[in-house]
Amino acid sequence: MGEPKSKGIKKRPSSRLGGILDGYDPAKLVIATACSHSSLQIFHGARAEGIKTLGIAVGNEPKFYSAFPRARPDEFIVVDSWNEIPKLAGELRKRNAVIVPHGSFVEYLGATEFLKLNVPSFGNRKVLEWEADREKQRDWLRSAGVWVPKRFKPGEAIDRPVLVKFHGAKGGRGYFIAKNQDEFMEMEDRVQGKAVQIQEYILGTRYYLHFFHSPIKKDGYELSRGSLELLGMDRRDEANIDEMYKLGAQELLKKSGVLPTFVVTGNVPVVIRESLLPKVFDIGERVVERSYELFGGMTGPFCLETLVSDDLHITVFELSARIVAGTNVFISGSPYADFVEPGLSTGRRIAQEIKMARRMGRLPEILT
Numbered sequence: 001m002g003e004p005k006s007k008g009i010k011k012r013p014s015s016r017l018g019g020i021l022d023g024y025d026p027a028k029l030v031i032a033t034a035c036s037h038s039s040l041q042i043f044h045g046a047r048a049e050g051i052k053t054l055g056i057a058v059g060n061e062p063k064f065y066s067a068f069p070r071a072r073p074d075e076f077i078v079v080d081s082w083n084e085i086p087k088l089a090g091e092l093r094k095r096n097a098v099i100v101p102h103g104s105f106v107e108y109l110g111a112t113e114f115l116k117l118n119v120p121s122f123g124n125r126k127v128l129e130w131e132a133d134r135e136k137q138r139d140w141l142r143s144a145g146v147w148v149p150k151r152f153k154p155g156e157a158i159d160r161p162v163l164v165k166f167h168g169a170k171g172g173r174g175y176f177i178a179k180n181q182d183e184f185m186e187m188e189d190r191v192q193g194k195a196v197q198i199q200e201y202i203l204g205t206r207y208y209l210h211f212f213h214s215p216i217k218k219d220g221y222e223l224s225r226g227s228l229e230l231l232g233m234d235r236r237d238e239a240n241i242d243e244m245y246k247l248g249a250q251e252l253l254k255k256s257g258v259l260p261t262f263v264v265t266g267n268v269p270v271v272i273r274e275s276l277l278p279k280v281f282d283i284g285e286r287v288v289e290r291s292y293e294l295f296g297g298m299t300g301p302f303c304l305e306t307l308v309s310d311d312l313h314i315t316v317f318e319l320s321a322r323i324v325a326g327t328n329v330f331i332s333g334s335p336y337a338d339f340v341e342p343g344l345s346t347g348r349r350i351a352q353e354i355k356m357a358r359r360m361g362r363l364p365e366i367l368t
Ligand SMILES: Nc1ncnc2c1ncn2[C@@H]1O[C@H](COP(=O)(O)OP(=O)(O)O)[C@@H](O)[C@H]1O
Pocket: 149, 163, 165, 169, 170, 171, 172, 173, 199, 200, 201, 202, 203, 206, 236, 238, 262, 305, 307, 317, 318
C-alpha cells in the first residue's frame, strides 16, 4: 500500500469573498442549490433551522418536490440548462443566497465555472484544485499520513490485483479489474492513449465515512481549529459489480464479454466496528489538519471512501469535499449523528453552521 509521507509547508487560509457579503443582509440569508443529488436533505435541513431555500432547476419546476412538502424549496429559479447558472450570479446575490454545493452542482456547472461563480458558497472552494486531480488528492492523503492504495506507474510490473481508473470517468464507468500482469495485458488496448490510474485492488469492505468539520465550533472532538463530527457511514450499491456473483464467477462472465462496472445506483447505511472508531477519527483529523497546511482548510461536510481489510487496516481510496449523496440515508439522524443531536442530518448541520457563523459574525470563515 502507498505509505504516508511526512508533512510539508504551511499556507495561510484566505477567503475569495471580497466584499460580496457586505451587500448581504445576514438576517435574510437563503440557502440555494441545484435540484438534484442531496437537495431534498439540504432544503429539509434548512427549513428545520428556519432558513429560506431556493432550488435551481432545469427545464421546469420538478414536480416530485410537491410530493415532499417538508423538503420542497420555498422558491425555484428555472433555467434552460445548467450552463446558465453563471448568469444567475447577480440574481442569487440579490436574494442573499448562499450556495450549498453538492456533487452534481459542481459536476453540472464544471469545476472552473464553480470556482469563478461570484456567489458565496458553503465551504472552501480551493479544495477543488486538490480534490479534482487524482494525483493531487493522493498527495494530500499521503502527506496527511493516511494509507492510500499503491499506485502502479505506467509499465511497472503488475504483481497483484489492480483496479484501472480512468480520469474524469463518471461513476466508475469503464473501470476494470486485472488480477495479474497477463490480465492487464489482455485489457491494455482499453488503456492506450487514455489518462488512467492503476491502483492496487484492495480486497476489503467498503465504508464511506461522512464527516463534518466546523472551523468555528469548539466543543466535541477538537482539532487545532474547531472540531470534527462523524455524522454517518454508508456503503454504495454499485452496478454491476455488487450483483455479478449471482450470474457466476467473473472469469466466466469475462469470456461472455460481461465486465464489472462500478456505477452507483443507491446507498445503504452501515456502522463500523466500534473498536475502529479511534482510527476513523484519526484519519478524518489528519486529512483536515493537512488541508489547512495545503490550501487554507477543507470545511463543512466531506466523505472519505475507505476499504477495511481483514487485518483491520483502513485505506482511503477517494475523498469528496462536500455533502455526498450517501448522507441521504440519514435524513432523520444516524447511529452516529444521534449521539451529537437526535435526528441530525448533514443538511441540517450545514444550516446550523451557517446560523452559528452568522451569530458569531464569522461567516467569512465558512463561506468562500
Ligand atoms: N483501490 C481499490 N480497491 C478496491 N476497490 C476499489 C478501489 N478503488 C475504488 N474501488 C471501487 O471502485 C469504486 C469507484 O472508485 P472511485 O475511486 O471511488 O471512483 P469514482 O470517482 O468513480 O467514485 C469504489 O466505490 C469502490 O467500490
